[in-house]
Amino acid sequence: MGTDPAAPVRTCVGCRAKAAQSDLVRLALDGDAVVCDPARRMPGRGAYLHPDRRCWEAAQRRRVWPRAFRAGRALDASAVAECFAAV
Numbered sequence: 445m446g447t448d449p450a451a452p453v454r455t456c457v458g459c460r461a462k463a464a465q466s467d468l469v470r471l472a473l474d475g476d477a478v479v480c481d482p483a484r485r486m487p488g489r490g491a492y493l494h495p496d497r498r499c500w501e502a503a504q505r506r507r508v509w510p511r512a513f514r515a516g517r518a519l520d521a522s523a524v525a526e527c528f529a530a531v
């Protein structure tokens with residue numbers, strides 16, 4: 445499928461499937477808020493989601509954020525919904 449074997453692979457935190465990093469949306473932490481990082485430039489640990497609202501909803505339902513960011517505290521991921529509103 446034209447996948448570059450050297451391309452980094454990440455796991456979608458929603459559906460747990462592996463995908464090329466370029467096929468996933470990067471999320472980053474801004475304080476206690478999970479935000480979208482479409483430019484992939486924000487510092488710190490990232491988490492990845494398919495650009496699919498079902499993956500976002502699955503991640504919310506399973507409360508993956510503290511684990512995905514190794515934060516050890518509750519995180520507010522409500523802002524991420526905006527990234528998926530148009531999908």
Ligand SMILES: [Zn+2]
Pocket residue numbers: 456457458459460461493494496499
């Ligand atoms: Zn997914």
